[in-house]
Amino acid sequence: MMYLTRRSKMYRRKCSVSWAWIYYTHWGTFHTLQPLIAQLKAGEDVAVKPVNEFYYSYTYLNVEKCEAKDSIRLMYVVKSALQNFDKRMGIRNSWGFESRFSDVEIRTVFLVGMKPDEPHLQKLLAKEVEEHKDIIQANFSDSYYNNTLKTMMGLHWTYCYCQKVKYFLFVDDDYYVSTRNMLRFLRDPANYPNYLENYVVSAVNEYKEYLYAGYVFENAHPIRWVFSKWYVSLDEYPYSEWPPYVTAGAYVLSRKSLEDLYFGSIYTNKFRFDDIFLGMAAKYASIKPFHHKEFYFYRKLYDKEGYKWVIASHGFDDPKELQEVWSEQRSAGNA
Structure with a gap:
């Protein structure tokens, strides 16, 4: 997994906005999020930065x-x-x-x-x-x-x-x-x-x-038929099952x-x-x-x-x- 990021300042609880360019090969970071969530709620700096913040005005x-x-x-x-x-x-x-x-x-x-x-x-x-x-x-x-x-x-x-x-x-x-x-x-x-x-x-x-x-849908699968409106390629999603x-x-x-x-x-x-x-x-x-x-x-x-x-x-x-x-x-x- 590769990330290339440029951020104007550290993420704060005040909903500051930053920029990110991501090479998408996985859902997100390989980290347990609960400790990070606790830190972010407390307004603390975190070592693992978000990858997908909403930056539109x-x-x-x-x-x-x-x-x-x-x-x-x-x-x-x-x-x-x-x-x-x-x-x-x-x-x-x-x-x-x-x-x-x-x-x-x-x-x-x-x-x-x-x-x-x-x-x-x-x-x-x-x-x-x-x-x-x-x-x-x-x-x-x-x-x-x-x-x-x-x-x-x-x-x-x-x-x-x-x-x-x-x-x-x-x-x-x-x-x-x-x-x-x-x-x-x-x-x-x-x-x-x-x-x-x-x-x-x-x-x-x-x-x-x-x-x-x-x-809720459990155990659902991506559609691989190329003519479908909901077609998903293996490059886009290389797994056989969606999360719930x-x-x-x-x-x-x-x-x-x-x-x-x-x-x-x-x-x-x-x-x-x-x-x-x-x-x-x-x-x-x-x-x-x-x-x-x-x-x-x-x-x-x-x-x-x-x-x-x-x-x-x-x-x-x-x-x-x-x-x-x-x-x-x-x-x-x-x-």
Whole structure:
């Protein structure tokens, strides 16, 4: 493994930025990360430097979204394409509505990149930011194969600015989400939804210090068929099996798990598939992902009763349909 690095200063807890050029032949460093993570959390210098820090500048930070008198129970961190103005509006008018529960502090932000060849989109975004103040944007190209950069931006931004947030749901902008079920799940992840059959709980839940949950794949293999969209060559990934990983469309992190995953990510070489990249980072940071079937990485066939316990479901590209489904589930007491 070879690394060639140039750094302007030592890594500090203040989220300083540095540059790295890496020859990718492995997941990352050959070191136990837990002692390094402890040192970095304490703001100490470390002998083994990160290999993959997020160094892009922010166009819009909107750190006010992380400010609160006490604590923020849940933050939706929505990965959105720059041009998806209608999807963001559909989310604000449905599951991303921050005042859904008067006794629970919830925030919603959207992560976007840049499209330098379409300057009119940036002008429209500026108006959106002025009106809603919920956009986080950094100076990298907004494209499918830069989803890992968008994920890194989300980890960097939340780690640096959102100390008062207890849980984060990272989710794509084509998902249906039930806030009620999300909060129910956080109360007792291992027994959701079975425990709800015995008694009714309020939306104020207990806090689980370490949680990284979603739909988990174990023992999955790289696709070697060259015509596949997800083809991975042996040069890019010379191993026969992926690490356990959570599908990147929707996953929830407690604050402490987010911190460890953030540090795991900066010691993990960049990989173009964001869910695999997070699987690598989680394994490095000794985080075990928790599987739950009510996170649907595919479009669960909709019917009113069938969505009673759904936490998140992929496949809602139409904002109008999203709002209709969410409204029906809210009326049924499921959202």
